[in-house]
Amino acid sequence: MHKKQIIIKQIENSKDRYIAYHKDDFLQAGFWVCFNDTITGAVALSHFAHMIQTCFNIKNTNFVIADSTIQFKNPALLDEIMGRKGAVA
Numbered sequence: 355m356h357k358k359q360i361i362i363k364q365i366e367n368s369k370d371r372y373i374a375y376h377k378d379d380f381l382q383a384g385f386w387v388c389f390n391d392t393i394t395g396a397v398a399l400s401h402f403a404h405m406i407q408t409c410f411n412i413k414n415t416n417f418v419i420a421d422s423t424i425q426f427k428n429p430a431l432l433d434e435i436m437g438r439k440g441a442v443a
Contacts, residue, residue, distance in 0.1 A: 357416040358406055362435070364424055372424075374399055374417070376406050385409075396430035403434075 358376055365371040365388065372395070375386035387402040389395035403415045417435045426432050 363420045
């Protein structure tokens with residue numbers, strides 16, 4: 355099975371709030387979560403990725419940051435996005 359992409363975008367007019375979404379063409383549906391650049395945002399993003407993995411019976415997701423100017427500050431959130439060990443569960 356292949357990786358599912360989860361796109362991350364900054365919410366317009368918001369400095370530290372983001373949306374992560376996955377669009378499924380077959381279902382003609384979108385799934386999304388809003389999160390902050392915080393440890394709790396990292397947990398929310400992790401749970402969202404796990405939900406997508408479970409729903410589509412896949413082992414991995416791939417985070418894609420839509421805007422190259424986005425710079426996350428929270429180390430746990432960075433670890434989660436980069437798929438590094440030590441990321442939140």
